[in-house]
Amino acid sequence: MRIYSYSRIATYENCPFQFKLRYIDRIKPGTEGVEAFMGSRVHESLEKLYRDKSMAKTPSLEELLDFYRENWDKNLHDGVVVVRKDYSIDNYKEVGARCLEEYYGRYFPFEQAKTIALEKRIEVPLGEADLKFVGFIDRLDRREDGTYEIHDYKTSSTLPNQAEIDQDKQLALYQLGIEPLWDDTSNIELVWHYLRFDKELRSKRDHDTLDKLKNEFLSRIYEIETTEKFEPKESALCNWCGYQDLCPSKKHAFKVAKQKPEDFLKEDGVKLVNRFIEVKNKKKELENEEAKIKEAIFSYAASEGVDVLIGSGYKLKLKLLRRPKYPSKSDDEARYDALVDLLKKSDLWEEVSVFNQSKLLNYLKENKVKEDLLNSIKSYEEIVEDKRIYTSRLKDIEDER
Ligand code: SF4
Numbered sequence: 001m002r003i004y005s006y007s008r009i010a011t012y013e014n015c016p017f018q019f020k021l022r023y024i025d026r027i028k029p030g031t032e033g034v035e036a037f038m039g040s041r042v043h044e045s046l047e048k049l050y051r052d053k054s055m056a057k058t059p060s061l062e063e064l065l066d067f068y069r070e071n072w073d074k075n076l077h078d079g080v081v082v083v084r085k086d087y088s089i090d091n092y093k094e095v096g097a098r099c100l101e102e103y104y105g106r107y108f109p110f111e112q113a114k115t116i117a118l119e120k121r122i123e124v125p126l127g128e129a130d131l132k133f134v135g136f137i138d139r140l141d142r143r144e145d146g147t148y149e150i151h152d153y154k155t156s157s158t159l160p161n162q163a164e165i166d167q168d169k170q171l172a173l174y175q176l177g178i179e180p181l182w183d184d185t186s187n188i189e190l191v192w193h194y195l196r197f198d199k200e201l202r203s204k205r206d207h208d209t210l211d212k213l214k215n216e217f218l219s220r221i222y223e224i225e226t227t228e229k230f231e232p233k234e235s236a237l238c239n240w241c242g243y244q245d246l247c248p249s250k251k252h253a254f255k256v257a258k259q260k261p262e263d264f265l266k267e268d269g270v271k272l273v274n275r276f277i278e279v280k281n282k283k284k285e286l287e288n289e290e291a292k293i294k295e296a297i298f299s300y301a302a303s304e305g306v307d308v309l310i311g312s313g314y315k316l317k318l319k320l321l322r323r324p325k326y327p328s329k330s331d332d333e334a335r336y337d338a339l340v341d342l343l344k345k346s347d348l349w350e351e352v353s354v355f356n357q358s359k360l361l362n363y364l365k366e367n368k369v370k371e372d373l374l375n376s377i378k379s380y381e382e383i384v385e386d387k388r389i390y391t392s393r394l395k396d397i398e399d400e401r
Helices: 006-014 016-024 034-054 061-075 089-107 162-167 170-181 207-226 236-240 251-257 261-266 268-304 333-345 357-365 371-378
Strands: 002-004 114-125 131-142 148-154 188-194 199-203 308-310 315-317
Touching: 002 207, 006 016, 006 170, 006 207, 034 061, 034 089, 034 114, 034 131, 034 148, 061 089, 114 170, 131 170, 148 170, 162 199, 170 188, 170 207, 251 268, 261 268, 268 308, 357 371
Parallel strands: 002 131, 148 188
Antiparallel strands: 114 131, 131 148, 188 199, 308 315
16 A cells, blocks of 8 residues: 655655655654754644543643653653754743743634544545555644534744745645545635644635645656656755765765864764865965956056066066957857848858757757757767865754744
């Protein structure tokens, strides 16, 4: 059976390499971000609240917070990491407690609707016998007017706007799982609780949107199942990734982050990077310096009326060349196109147009060449190594999930 959840697909979209490690190689992440840890504890507490409620027992706020704090302490492990170094684990523990307090204050006595299920597993067949979507709904409610509500708790530090919520895919997929379960599910509302903001957001989906979403989901699954490359995709989310020690894009940073400053500077990779940047910066400085001296040489030569200058063991012969220049595509596209049109209409085009290698490569990449021609072209192909280094500054953490 091929089973896909929303988080599987989202993981692939965020980083194919992380997807491979987690779902294909089945490697457990080495660390857990404190935000995810806090989210789990808050979810458990709200689950307990509504479970008690369904048993005619409403826990007091103190009881709920005690449950949350006990669970926090019981589950805390060495792998929980705080990425934002300005804050401690206790700060996050307090944020979670505040989420619960505000939720409690807003919804007490929790009788807005009838709770039908908690942590409800839903399944959506995806058109092939062995393929389905599986998800868990935090809470499924039914209001007095017969509307079903799919509730989801979020403890993230960013609040989406209404347009973003109307595009959200996760709860819409859950709607697909609820609709066939009963014969009175024609009205379904999607409800998000952004607990850190004490904010409730709502949205609805029509059937056209749901069909489109199902197709999108299916084509993403086909992409996953046919891809051969699961490349690392760096983003702000890397800071919270539990596979940094295995990832080619983060492994070195992960290794050296643990070293003392004196050892850090002695590490071979760090030494090579520092030397490379030093040489690169020097080269840039020297190129700037060379351009300035060149200008000075020409103005000195012009003022002296000479074209040869003597130094210690060297002489410089100066030449000022004036050559014609025609517009290139990057300079001035309109003039470039006009010139090309002019040449195409003349006999000169055959003589001056050249074979464009990068255009050919693009055609091949996009499968725009017929097979017999492709094979003939490929017989001229050789693989060369092009070693490139892209430099960028290390950034502070920009974003939090
Ligand atoms: S560290 Fe970043 S690039 Fe590497 S696997 Fe994790 S998310 Fe992907």
